[in-house]
Every structure is written in structure tokens, then in C-alpha cells.
Amino acid sequence: MAVAFGRGDGDGWVWCDQGHRHWGRFGAAGLLIRSWAPCDGDARIVLQHRALWSHQGGTWGLPGGARDSHESPVGTALREAEEEAGLPASSVRPTGLLVDDHGGWSYTTVVAEQAGPLEPAPTGGESIEVRWIEVDEVDRLPLHPGFAATWPRLRRTPAGTLLVVDGANVVGARGRGDGWWRDRAGAARRLRDALVGLAVRGIPAGRLPPPLPPGGLDTLLPWIVLVVEGAARSIAAEPLGAPPAATPPGRPPKTAPPPDPAPPRSPPHGPPLHAPPPHAAPATDPPTHAAPAAAVPPTAAPGGTAGGTPPTDTSTDRAMPALRPAAPHPPVQLEVIAADRGGDDTIVAIAATAADGAHRALVITADRALAARVAAVGAATAGPSWLLRLIEPDLRSGE
Numbered sequence: 001m002a003v004a005f006g007r008g009d010g011d012g013w014v015w016c017d018q019g020h021r022h023w024g025r026f027g028a029a030g031l032l033i034r035s036w037a038p039c040d041g042d043a044r045i046v047l048q049h050r051a052l053w054s055h056q057g058g059t060w061g062l063p064g065g066a067r068d069s070h071e072s073p074v075g076t077a078l079r080e081a082e083e084e085a086g087l088p089a090s091s092v093r094p095t096g097l098l099v100d101d102h103g104g105w106s107y108t109t110v111v112a113e114q115a116g117p118l119e120p121a122p123t124g125g126e127s128i129e130v131r132w133i134e135v136d137e138v139d140r141l142p143l144h145p146g147f148a149a150t151w152p153r154l155r156r157t158p159a160g161t162l163l164v165v166d167g168a169n170v171v172g173a174r175g176r177g178d179g180w181w182r183d184r185a186g187a188a189r190r191l192r193d194a195l196v197g198l199a200v201r202g203i204p205a206g207r208l209p210p211p212l213p214p215g216g217l218d219t220l221l222p223w224i225v226l227v228v229e230g231a232a233r234s235i236a237a238e239p240l241g242a243p244p245a246a247t248p249p250g251r252p253p254k255t256a257p258p259p260d261p262a263p264p265r266s267p268p269h270g271p272p273l274h275a276p277p278p279h280a281a282p283a284t285d286p287p288t289h290a291a292p293a294a295a296v297p298p299t300a301a302p303g304g305t306a307g308g309t310p311p312t313d314t315s316t317d318r319a320m321p322a323l324r325p326a327a328p329h330p331p332v333q334l335e336v337i338a339a340d341r342g343g344d345d346t347i348v349a350i351a352a353t354a355a356d357g358a359h360r361a362l363v364i365t366a367d368r369a370l371a372a373r374v375a376a377v378g379a380a381t382a383g384p385s386w387l388l389r390l391i392e393p394d395l396r397s398g399e
Helices: 073-085 135-140 145-155 167-173 184-201 230-237 343-354 368-376 384-397
Strands: 013-015 021-023 028-036 043-050 064-066 092-101 106-114 127-134 161-166 223-228 334-338 360-364 380-382
Touching (some): 043 135, 073 127, 092 145, 161 167, 161 343, 167 184, 167 230, 167 384, 184 223, 184 230, 184 334, 184 384, 223 230, 230 334, 343 360, 360 368
Parallel strands (some): 161 360, 360 380
16 A cells, blocks of 8 residues: 655755765665574565666665654654555664765665564555565665665674663772762663663764674664662663754755754663564565555656655755654663662673674673673673763763
């Protein structure tokens, strides 16, 4: 069934510094979602066979499109994937970002993994079909030029990453009189709030510790678990704060409206990363869904774009009306777990279930005994100083 969606203030053509014309006044974003078959572990991704009338019609690429001024790249990719491929955000867990920057315009690929039931199908009239494709088959398809250029890097991106934070150890290592002994819950709460910002913006590839190679990503989006114990256990029942509003990349046009405030936090994507995924990709290819006939323009608008399907109206002299509903802000990939007994036992148990071959686990602690225990179950470690350097500005703003 074809679904009609309104236009947003990001719809429109722009020129990049390299002299190319692209769709998306604030840039564009698309979703690369992967899954592993439960039997053989082979990776699969969801690709869109673009409608013949669209730009670069007949090629295969990612569901995606123009980013609106109020959206983050993750928010854009999740919205477009649901509009074009019927992929619900609740069944998708973002794991990283790859940015193809042309100067003045960029396309962000949001790499994600399956976290719930997914049945890809054309839903917006912009596709011939949308389906799971074996990774080894991708190079044999006629690919969209923008996707083809980034596919070699995307193919080697790592699995989802779980960042387990030993709350008591990290707060104690800060060494700034953070009130840990006077107010353990308050000190842990400040750490939690700082981790919200880290979960939203991610970790730049250049700042990852040696145990976590970026594998082609520009930004890692980990699932963060903060383990608290003792008097700090009470914060596990508290709601997280709202994430910061998105900032459009590049040089937005002068006609761009100011960003809207970020909506309240939603529940996390799917089950926690350290829990076994309940819905793995089927061992055999799901049936192909052919797109229904839809009233579409007979020809595509000219110009280059790395994703999304532009309408035939290519005028850039006027601001596009913000008719498209605001996409929900991506949920914060952070949870707080209260240790029932010793925090070390809880951290080891979480690390053991995450380091299952399909995910990576990194434990933040300076406790050598704990580091040895998590290494025995396949997890890597980094010291509190690495994490504190990333979140120190957030901690100061919360004091």
C-alpha cells in the first residue's frame, strides 16, 4: 500500500563545495540495517530497489532522504526507513555513523542492527522492492553511485558495542570531590546525566580506545549500561533527562527556521544489548515484496543525490513548507542497572552475555580484579580517565 507523506523544510536542491547538486537543504541520511542468520552467522542488510521514475532509478541503495532542520541524522534515517521500507524504529538499534561530506552538504549513513521483528516492504511508492540481501551479493547489484562509494567502508563496520560503566569506580576516580561519600546517589546521577549526552552524540572514531577499532565508522553509537550499587541504587528507577536538540550540519540556508526543542525521551530501541536478541533474521531469504502501482512522475529530476527520492519540483528560490510531521527524537541508548549484590558480579554477567561473537563489550573500570574477570568472558576494558575525558564538559555543566 502506497503511503503519502508531507514535505519538510529540508526538501530542496543545494550545491556542495565540489560543484555537485544534491537533494536535502540540511543534508541527507539513510539507514543501513544488518542482521545475522541464527544458523550460520552470515550478515544481511536491507536494500531498496529504487523506482524507475526516481533519480538513479533502477539502482539499489539505502532507504533515506532529506534531513529536516529539527532532525538529527539518526532521526532522519529512522523516519525515512519507516516511510519507505516499513521498518519500525522500535525494531532498530543504531550502532554508528559514517559521513560522506562534500563540503556544504553531507550524507550520513546510520549503521544499525535488528533489535526486533522486521518485514521490509515498499511503503511510500518510491521503490520497486525492499528486501534483505546477503552481504556477499551486494557487489553484484547495480548500486546507487553514492552507496557504491561508501559500501567498502560500510561493509567492514563493526558489530554493536556495549559500554558497561562501573559507576562507583568511575565516580571515585574523578578526584574532584564529587560528593561520592556524602551523596552517592547525587554523584551517580550526575554521571548518568553526563552519559546521556555521550549516548546521543556518540564517540568520534579518533577518540576510541585501542580495544575498540572504528572499523570504517566515523562515530560509534554504543549502548551504554551504568551499573550502580549501594546508596546509588535508587537512581535506576528515575527517568532519564531529555536529549539535546539536533543541530543541522553544514551551512544551512538563511531561510531555515530555528530548530524545534527535542521531544521527551522514548523507551530504548528493542531489548537491552546485553540480552539475547529475540528476533534474528530468518535462515532463508524472506519473500520479496513487489511495490504496488502508484501514481508517480514519469521522469526523475536531474542532479546528483546520495539518497532519498526528490520530487519533480526542483526550485530552490523559496523555503519549503514544514508540512512533514516532526519525527520522534531517537531514544537514548542508555540504561541504569542497580546491582542486587556486588556490582562486580553484575558487570561480569552483563559483559558475558554481550560478548557473544555478534557484539563487542567494553567495561570501564580501574579495578584490576574486575578487569581480569571480564577479560575472561571476552570483554575489553578501558580506564575511567578515558571516559571522563569524553564527558567532563557534561559533568561540569551539571555541577
